[in-house]
Amino acid sequence: MSARRRRADASPRGRIRATALALLVAALPILAASAAAQDFTPPRNRFGQPDFEGIWQVLDPAPHFDIEAHGASYGVPAGLGIVTDPADGRIPYTAAGLARRDANRANRAADPIARCYKPGVPHLMYLPFPLQIVQSENVLTIMSEYMHNTRFVFLHRGDHFGEGELDLWNGDSVGRFDGDSLVTHVFTFHPDTWLDRSGNHAGGPKLEVEERFTLVDADTIRYRATLTDPEDFTRPWTIETRLYRHKDPAKQILEYECHAYAENALGPPDLPEVP
Amino acid sequence: MRAGRTSSSTRRAGLLAGLPLLLLVLTPPPAGAQSVLERLPNGRPDLSGNWAIAVSISDITGNIVRVDGEPVTGDARAIPYTPVYAKLRAEADSRMFEEPELHCYMSGVPSHLWRQAYSGAGLVIQHTEDLVVFLHEFQGSRRIVSLTRREHLPADIRLFMGDGIGHWEGDTLVVETANNNALTWLDTVGNRHSDRLVVTERFTPVDNDRYEYEATFVDPEAYTAPWTIAAPMTRGADPDAEILEFACVEGNTDHLHYTEDVGGTSIAVPGPGAPANPPD
Amino acid sequence: MSSNGYSLPGKASDRGVRVRRRHFLLFVPAFTLATVAARAHHSVWAEFDNGRPLELRGRFLQMDWINPHSWVHLEVTMDDGSKVVWAAETPPPNQLIRQGWRRSDLQPGDEIVVNGYAAKNGTNRLWARNVAIVAQNGTALAEPRTVLALFDPNPDGIPDGLLPGGN
Numbered sequence: 001m002s003a004r005r006r007r008a009d010a011s012p013r014g015r016i017r018a019t020a021l022a023l024l025v026a027a028l029p030i031l032a033a034s035a036a037a038q039d040f041t042p043p044r045n046r047f048g049q050p051d052f053e054g055i056w057q058v059l060d061p062a063p064h065f066d067i068e069a070h071g072a073s074y075g076v077p078a079g080l081g082i083v084t085d086p087a088d089g090r091i092p093y094t095a096a097g098l099a100r101r102d103a104n105r106a107n108r109a110a111d112p113i114a115r116c117y118k119p120g121v122p123h124l125m126y127l128p129f130p131l132q133i134v135q136s137e138n139v140l141t142i143m144s145e146y147m148h149n150t151r152f153v154f155l156h157r158g159d160h161f162g163e164g165e166l167d168l169w170n171g172d173s174v175g176r177f178d179g180d181s182l183v184t185h186v187f188t189f190h191p192d193t194w195l196d197r198s199g200n201h202a203g204g205p206k207l208e209v210e211e212r213f214t215l216v217d218a219d220t221i222r223y224r225a226t227l228t229d230p231e232d233f234t235r236p237w238t239i240e241t242r243l244y245r246h247k248d249p250a251k252q253i254l255e256y257e258c259h260a261y262a263e264n265a266l267g268p269p270d271l272p273e274v275p
Numbered sequence: 276m277r278a279g280r281t282s283s284s285t286r287r288a289g290l291l292a293g294l295p296l297l298l299l300v301l302t303p304p305p306a307g308a309q310s311v312l313e314r315l316p317n318g319r320p321d322l323s324g325n326w327a328i329a330v331s332i333s334d335i336t337g338n339i340v341r342v343d344g345e346p347v348t349g350d351a352r353a354i355p356y357t358p359v360y361a362k363l364r365a366e367a368d369s370r371m372f373e374e375p376e377l378h379c380y381m382s383g384v385p386s387h388l389w390r391q392a393y394s395g396a397g398l399v400i401q402h403t404e405d406l407v408v409f410l411h412e413f414q415g416s417r418r419i420v421s422l423t424r425r426e427h428l429p430a431d432i433r434l435f436m437g438d439g440i441g442h443w444e445g446d447t448l449v450v451e452t453a454n455n456n457a458l459t460w461l462d463t464v465g466n467r468h469s470d471r472l473v474v475t476e477r478f479t480p481v482d483n484d485r486y487e488y489e490a491t492f493v494d495p496e497a498y499t500a501p502w503t504i505a506a507p508m509t510r511g512a513d514p515d516a517e518i519l520e521f522a523c524v525e526g527n528t529d530h531l532h533y534t535e536d537v538g539g540t541s542i543a544v545p546g547p548g549a550p551a552n553p554p555d
Numbered sequence: 556m557s558s559n560g561y562s563l564p565g566k567a568s569d570r571g572v573r574v575r576r577r578h579f580l581l582f583v584p585a586f587t588l589a590t591v592a593a594r595a596h597h598s599v600w601a602e603f604d605n606g607r608p609l610e611l612r613g614r615f616l617q618m619d620w621i622n623p624h625s626w627v628h629l630e631v632t633m634d635d636g637s638k639v640v641w642a643a644e645t646p647p648p649n650q651l652i653r654q655g656w657r658r659s660d661l662q663p664g665d666e667i668v669v670n671g672y673a674a675k676n677g678t679n680r681l682w683a684r685n686v687a688i689v690a691q692n693g694t695a696l697a698e699p700r701t702v703l704a705l706f707d708p709n710p711d712g713i714p715d716g717l718l719p720g721g722n
Contacts, residue, residue: 271528521647542676
């Protein structure tokens with residue numbers, strides 16, 4: 001929506017036109033605000049990409065604990081949930097997926113975050129730690145303060161690794177720009193990732209995560225992720241939340257080298273049983 | 276375990292046996308004449324890309340060029356340790372359990388540049404007008420250097436990768452890193468520093484595929500004088516190499532099997548250990 | 556050459572969110588040798604004894620395809636007939652894959668030979684220098700098929716700590 005400025009015309013017709021124009025101009029902020037979510041045009045970097053660079057963080061602390069709607073408990077803030085599809089806000093588990101979730105709930109010590117392990121995607125995006133985005137021609141890098149986790153979204157290739165060759169906690173991410181949005185496809189997941197600290201499960205070689213990052217204003221990224229896994233979910237489902245820009249110019253990514261602070265307490269990793 | 280023999284042979288081995296490997300890594304892309312230095316829009320040299328910095332992983336002293344401001348060669352290439360840190364160095368073989376990488380710690384500044392560069396794309400630099408980011412596949416290590424900040428973090432904050440601030444002197448990038456913790460080593464034989472270490476690095480371009488790298492170490496607790504290493508920095512032969520994920524704590528068990536003589540908790544068992552296999 | 560070193564040839568047109576998962580992305584190896592540098596994320600000789608070389612022959616059980624090191628588990632029959640499970644430590648999957656090793660290369664029941672160095676603490680662990688398949692499905696291979704060979708500058712035998720880059 002662009003406002004065209006016209007020189008005022010002194011004739012009667014001009015005055016009517018000017019008045020109409022004045023009314024139109026007065027209405028513009030209202031029209032613009034309602035259109036902002038779709039119409040904000042982010043600046044472009046020198047590669048012609050929408051510019052996502054900066055330090056970002058989710059404001060809502062709740063999804064890190066539980067991505068479904070939940071009441072508060074000790075140490076856990078209440079949350080409205082970030083599952084937007086299906087409309088009831090519940091993860092559409094299969095029986096197998098539900099069994100996996102329930103096993104997680106019964107074994108909180110296996111929570112990757114409790115062990116200082118990689119959080120997986122999408123959980124990395126709504127951890128209670130800032131993340132910094134840096135862009136190059138062929139890769140967009142997402143650096144979380146948590147355990148120096150770094151995601152590379154490769155922009156120059158569309159293929160993933162052969163299924164089952166590697167188990168990647170944070171998956172392998174390929175992406176492209178769709179207009180002003182970044183769209184990714186993440187695949188080749190490790191089976192033991194969680195979606196949050198309450199045991200919600202998504203992981204394994206069949207999981208595919210498709211993300212969409214959209215700058216809805218200069219300081220806000222709308223983040224959507226659609227998860228597909230025919231073994232664990234009856235259908236694809238979607239979460240949505242917002243990442244907000246850290247505006248303090250002194251803000252920088254520090255370190256949270258979790259295991260270094262607690263190495264002796266964490267114990268050895270759980271390795272597969274040998275037959 | 277013949278610890279003494281191992282350490283000296285290791286040191287020798289490190290310096291000699293590493294050479295063929297380094298030559299492979301250092302093979303520059305076929306260019307012939309000097310390549311034109313690529314620059315960012317603000318005119319600064321663009322360090323983006325894959326790189327190899329030819330400093331020894333096993334023993335950093337081979338790369339020392341100056342001690343206390345004076346050039347040194349041969350046996351004079353020794354770290355000017357304070358007595359406390361000289362003792363730590365002498366005890367290194369019995370303290371191998373403290374090697375940071377054994378515990379999946381990042382390697383620290385500046386040695387991560389070569390110690391964590393031997394996997395995948397090696398050392399990858401992403402460079403914008405505000406930031407220089409050093410990235411590795413190995414242990415997923417990374418270091419973020421601000422090109423806009425002027426002051427370091429409060430002294431209470433100690434980081435594995437320190438706090439790096441960069442500025443330009445002509446075409447040379449100068450990075451000063453303070454706020455280091457004392458958990459990282461400079462190499463595998465056990466040269467160390469305290470948490471008062473400040474490292475100043477200089478990246479000076481020769482052309483687009485070659486830089487000269489220099490790092491000066493100042494640490495009043497560990498060293499009696501500043502000392503400087505230098506090495507060539509070469510753009511990687513393979514621009515297509517990628518960084519894969521490298522989970523470390525998720526599967527690390529080696530530290531549980533270090534024996535007491537190297538500072539671990541496991542008990543060394545003498546004897547051949549080799550089972551006799553039945554004949555084919 | 557792109558300015559950030561990430562460009563891959565021939566894939567620029569492969570855009571799109573739906574990806575072909577059957578393709579295996581072949582990495583141009585970082586080393587032009589057919590072997591992998593013998594380097595661990597820590598000092599190997601603090602944990603394993605280069606004075607205790609081992610050659611184990613046994614039945615492959617499973618492989619832990621994990622970081623920071625992968626593990627090959629094999630069941631070895633001892634002199635007295637007892638069966639002992641050994642674990643051989645290898646480079647991580649990232650390096651194995653670049654060398655050409657695939658998860659499907661070793662199948663349970665394959666007979667393999669592992670050369671390496673025993674752990675100092677007497678546990679059934681070794682640092683693997685070489686892994687080769689000698690029999691599959693009960694049939695001996697005409698030639699052992701090597702799946703892992705670490706760079707060895709001493710062609711005459713067990714290197715005495717002389718692995719590239721030291722430990």
